[in-house]
Amino acid sequence: MASRCTRAPALARLATRGPTAATRLGRVQPLPRSHARCLSTTRSGWLHQTAPRQAAQVKFSSETYPELKRDSRYSQLRQEHVAYFKGVLGSESAIIDGVTNDNAADDIEPFNADWMRKYRGHCKLVLKPGSTAEVSSILSYCNKHGLAVVPQGGNTGLVGGSVPVFDEIVINMSRMSQIIEFDQVSGTLVAEAGCILEVADQFLASKGYIFPLDLGAKGSCQIGGNLSTNAGGLRLLRYGSLHGTVLGIEAVLPDGTVVDDLGKLRKNNTGYDLKQLFIGAEGTLGIITKVSIQCPQRPKAQNVAFFGIESYEKAQQAFREAKGHLSEILSAFELMDGGSQELVRSVTKNKKPLEGDYPFYCLVETSGSNAEHDSEKLSAFLEDVMEKGIVADGTLAENETQIKALWAWREGITESLGHLGGTYKYDVSIPLAEMYQLVEDTRARVDAAGLLGETDEHPVRAVVGYGHMGDSNLHLNISTRRFDKRVEQCLEPFVYEWIQERQGSISAEHGLGLQKKKYIHYSRSETMVQLMRSVKSSFDPVSGHQLSLLHRYPYTSCAEVMITGIH
Amino acid sequence: MSALRILVPVKRVIDYAVKPRVNKAQTGVETAGVKHSMNPFDELSVEESVRIREKKSAPGGVEDITVISAGPTKAQDILRTAMAMGADRAIHVEVKEGEDLEPLSVAKLLKVAAEQHKSNLVILGKQSIDDDANQTGQMLAGLLGWPQATQASKVEFGENDSVSVTREVDGGSETLRAKLPMVITTDLRLNEPRYASLPNIMKAKKKPMEKKTLADFGITAERRLKVVKVTEPPVRQGGGKVEDVDGLVSKLKELGAI
C-alpha cells in the first residue's frame, strides 16, 4: 500500500489558495480556508473525499493486449521458491505472499496495478529486500530457477514499466530507503535507491541544499525509480539531466553480481562510464540499490510568475525573452494549454489565478541567491513582456503559499486527469516551433473520428497539451471517460509517425515501458537498437535454455518486440 | 450614507509558509535571510476593502483606501503589493529593523493616521502572525472612542451609516451592528485574497507612497514589555515503527503494555 497512498501532494496544495491554508509546520496542508497556525481547524479531508483508486477495476494488461503471451519457459512460482525467499528476507513484513496464502490478494493489488490504472499484472509475490545482499540473493536465485521479476520503485511510472504483466515477482525497493551520507562541502548525497524523492529533498533542505530533480510525483517516487526512468522533471532547465548529476551507482545484475560504482567524485575518466547505462534503463540491466548524486545549493530566493498568453507563437516569444532577461536565474519555464487548466479547475473547483481565459498559460520560475537582484531582473522582464504585448495578463506570487498554489496549476494536471478517467499519455520531444501543432493535429484527428465530445457516448473528453517548454518537451494527453481500443487505434501509430517525421523523440522523459516498447524504431535506428541489444546481453546474458531475467514480458515474450525492441 | 474612507494597516512578517526558528540568543525568531511577506490577516483586510469598492456594497461608495505600515524600508514591498491588490495610496512609517513597536504604540500611531486621513473605517487583521498579540484593533477603537467588531467573517452595509458584522463564535455566529466610524478586525473566513495581476502590479509602482517617521505622528518607540525568553516548542517524540506483528508484540511487552 505504501507505494500508492501518498500521491496527492500537488492537489492538496491546489485545494488551498492564497494565505488561506498555510501552516508553519513546513508542508502546506489541505485545510479549509483557515490559518492553521492561529486556529485549530480540522483538515478538510480533501483527499479522503475523492474515491480511492480501486486497483481491482483495472483491466489486466494481458486482456488489453492479448498479443502478449506468457513465455512458458519461465517457471511457475512454487511453495519451495517462496520458502527460500522467506529465508532470505527473514521478516514477515518484507514479503507479501499470494502463492501460499489466498487471502493476500488485496494486499498485492496495489503492486499489480500502475498509477494510471491502465496496466495490471497477475503477480502473486512481492518481495521487499532490505539490503543489497538481499537483492543479490533474490536475483541470483531467480536467475537459477528461471523466475521472471519486475523491479518496482514508487510505482508512479507512466508507461507501464513498473508493474508485472503476468506472474513476474515484484521486487519493491521501498524498504531500502536510508540516507547514507551527505558531504556538507561538496554537496554529495549518498542514499539507498528506495529513498522517496521528497524525503531526500527535505533532508537536503535542512542542510541548505536541493535535490537536482523535482517532479509532481515527488511524494511517492523513489530516487532509484527516477534514475531508472532518467526522469527530467520541472527543473532540468536549471540543473541539467541525471546523466550529469549522478556521480555513482551501486546495482545488482540479473545474476546477482553486485556492481559497485558508487563514486562520490565528479571526475573519473578511466574507461567507459558504465553507470550511465543504468540511468534510463528502466530496470532492464539490473536493480539500482544505491545512488550518489551531486546536489546544488538550495536557492535563497524564489519567484514565480504565471502568464495568460494569446497564442503559441507568443508563448515562444515569452520563452525567448525569459532567457534573455533572466538567464542564470531562470529555473523553470512551463507551458499549459487552456484545456489542461480547465480540467484542473473542474477537478479542484479552485478559482483560476487570472480573471480571463487564455488559450495558453506559462509558469516562469526564478531561483537565485539574492532576492533583490532577482526581483529587479524579474520586474524588468515582466514590464517588457507586458509592454510588448507578448503576455496578455499575468500574476506574480507574493508569498510562499502563492508560489505553491501557482505551481499546483502545473503540477496538478497529471493528477487531475487521473481523477477524471483514463488518460492516453504521450511524452514527446519535438522542435519547439512545431511542438504544439501535435496537440492540434491530434485533436482534429480524434474529433474527425467522432471520438471527441461532451457527452458520454464519446470516449474522449479532451485533448490537451502541457509540458516543459524550456526543454522542448510536450505532454500530449488524451483524457478519456474510459479506456477504449478505438481511441488507441486512432492515436497509434499516428502520433509516433508524426514525431518521426520531425526527428523528435517518442519518449522524452518517461521511458518505453510496456506502452512504447514496440515503437522504439520511430526514434532509434536499427543500428542503435542492435547496440542496445548487445549491451543488454552483456549485462543479462541469455544462453542456451537460460532466459533474460529482467525486463520481463514487454521485452521478452512478444514476437514483434523480439525483433524491434531491446531484447 | 457617508462615502467610505478606509484605512488599512498592514505588517511585514515572516512568510507564513516558512518554519520560524528561534535565534541563538533566545530573544526572538530568526529573521535574517528569511522570506517575508504581508501578514495574512492584513491581506484579508486589503481584499475586503477592495471588494467593498468593487461590489459597491456600501451605499455611499468608497472614496479612498489608504494602506499604512510601520516597519523597515522593506515594508514598502508589501505596501506596493497592497496597492497592486487595489489600495489607492500608501503611507510608510520608517521604523528601524529590530525596533519593533508594541501594539499600544501602533494603536496610537494609527489613531493619528485615521484622524489625519479623515478615515471613517479602519480594517485591521485580528492579529499579526509574528507576535500573535491580537490587541491593536481593540486598543485603537478604545483610543478613538469608536465601536469595534473583531474577528469579522462577513461585513455588510445598511442605511444611515450602519454596518453589520458577522463573527464566528464558539458553536455558531454572532452578528453585531454599529454605526460609522468604526473599527473592524478580520478573520480567516472573511474572503479569499486575490492574486495581484501584472498590469495592476505595474500600476501600483506609480501610486503615491508617503514616507513618514514616528515623530510625524508624535510617537516614540517606547517599550513597556521586555521579552525574557523565546524557546522552541518541545520536540514531539516521533513514534517508533515496528516491522511486523511480532515486533509489535515485543515492543508492547517492552513498554509493559501487555
Ligand SMILES: Cc1cc2nc3c(=O)[nH]c(=O)nc-3n(C[C@H](O)[C@H](O)[C@H](O)COP(=O)(O)OP(=O)(O)OC[C@H]3O[C@@H](n4cnc5c(N)ncnc54)[C@H](O)[C@@H]3O)c2cc1C
Ligand atoms: C504526478 C506525476 C508527475 C510526473 N512528472 C514527471 C516529470 O515531470 N518528469 C518525468 O520525467 N517523469 C514524471 N513522472 C513519471 C516518472 O517517471 C516517475 O514519477 C518516476 O521517475 C518514477 O519513479 P518510481 O520510483 O515511481 O519508479 P516506478 O514507477 O516504480 O518504476 C519506473 C521504472 O523504473 C524501474 N525501477 C524502479 N526502481 C528501480 C530500481 N531501484 N532499479 C532498477 N529499476 C527500477 C521499474 O521497473 C520501471 O521500469 C510523473 C509521474 C506522476 C505520477
